[in-house]
Amino acid sequence: MKLTVNGEEQEVTSQTLSELLGELEYEGDWLATALNGELVSASVRPACNLKDGDRVEILTPRQGG
């Protein structure tokens, strides 16, 4: 299925958000995720099913003012 991940279109086979992180090789321990504009905490990623057209954001700590 086709997803938009961090603003870029991706063709993936993952069924859940946690599978998606593995498939796209997001290896960091400190990630925050959102699906279609809603927060998805790490603990619920394995149960978070994906569907065609979903928008996923994967964020991480950065410098800030």
Place this chain on the structure above:
Amino acid sequence: MLSVYGKELSSRLLLGTAQYPSPAILMEAVTASETKVVTVSLRREMAGGKSGDKFWSLIQSLGVHVLPNTAGCHTVKEAVLTAQMARDIFKTDWIKLEVIGNHDTLQPDVFALVEAARILSEDGFKVFPYTTDDLIVAERLLEAGCEVLMPWCAPIGSALGPLNLHALRALRGHFPDVPMVIDAGLGRPSHAATVMELGFDAILLNTAVAKAGDPVAMAAAFAMAAKAGNIAYHAGMLEPRDVAVPSTPVIGKAVFT
């Protein structure tokens, strides 16, 4: 001692973590500033990348409080979601709430700011709103649940220093018991001393330190200025006078004729 949302902080300087020449200089600047609170952000991670992990372990090693921001957000929805993601990852309910209304001035959209502050406060966040020096907006933010205010004194990164002393004095005078942090626009230690002499509780800096020729020395200079301004405010400063007044006693002066 500065008290914000029940936390006692021994420093009156909050420091941003962006734009330093290197991570090592950032760490030295944090130490030199004696800050107890640093601001951080959330940004997109690249596939396969672990840049966030490296930065986060550096910040954790500093042993200071972390204040995540919603920098770059332009809508209530963006800001609220970013705050929720920040709480999820940083495990803190503190949020420096920024809802930007104008690209050129980075002026907050105060209407969206108040709405986002209300939503987040009701959701249990401890909101540090980046706002203007407008008195009525300050009142609305307090009504929305904020217990701290962070008015600008000039646009972010401008280094212009306090542009409207009258508005800042009015804010301090109207809300004597609300912790207020001057956030944005400070360029020099003298600016920091000026706003602290007005009775503000703390300053939040980033660009003025990070982009200085020697960020570590500048962090120390700002720390001293903030401290000096705060002590002076409590010490009771002399009001300006239009005429000269001799400091040496007149009585007892010899008369040579």
